[in-house]
Amino acid sequence: MDDHPSVKRLNKLSNINLIHLGNNSKHQQIFNDILCLLKIRLSEFPPDYNSKKCNDLLVYICNLIEELTKNDKKPNKKEIVLRLYKHLFNSDEKELNDLLYAILV
Numbered sequence: 001m002d003d004h005p006s007v008k009r010l011n012k013l014s015n016i017n018l019i020h021l022g023n024n025s026k027h028q029q030i031f032n033d034i035l036c037l038l039k040i041r042l043s044e045f046p047p048d049y050n051s052k053k054c055n056d057l058l059v060y061i062c063n064l065i066e067e068l069t070k071n072d073k074k075p076n077k078k079e080i081v082l083r084l085y086k087h088l089f090n091s092d093e094k095e096l097n098d099l100l101y102a103i104l105v
Contacts, residue, residue: 030068031080035087037064042088052089058102078103 038061045051061084065077078100085091085099 027072031083034061034064034068034080035084038084038088052085052091052095055102058099062103 041060042051042057051057058081061081062077065080069077069080081103082096082099086096089095091099
């Protein structure tokens with residue numbers, strides 16, 4: 001990336017490496033990384049396996065989020081789980097409410 005002409009021009013003006021992403025950008029990047037990882041994991045499941053209803057997958061996702069956000073002050077972990085399920089499985093509101101209840105229990 002440092003070889004890109006735009007980066008070279010900007011580095012002449014100021015050291016852009018000193019500017020860091022804000023928390024929202026970091027959280028979005030973590031979300032995208034987790035989403036990619038989960039898509040890879042789900043591709044390893046048999047095609048007829050109902051991973052949407054799999055409690056082991058839910059526990060795995062919750063543990064993954066817990067581990068990756070342990071240094072954040074106030075991550076909304078439940079919201080991350082719901083967003084992941086919505087992206088992965090196109091879950092509707094009823095399914096998300098059921099999932100939220102499963103997380104809380």
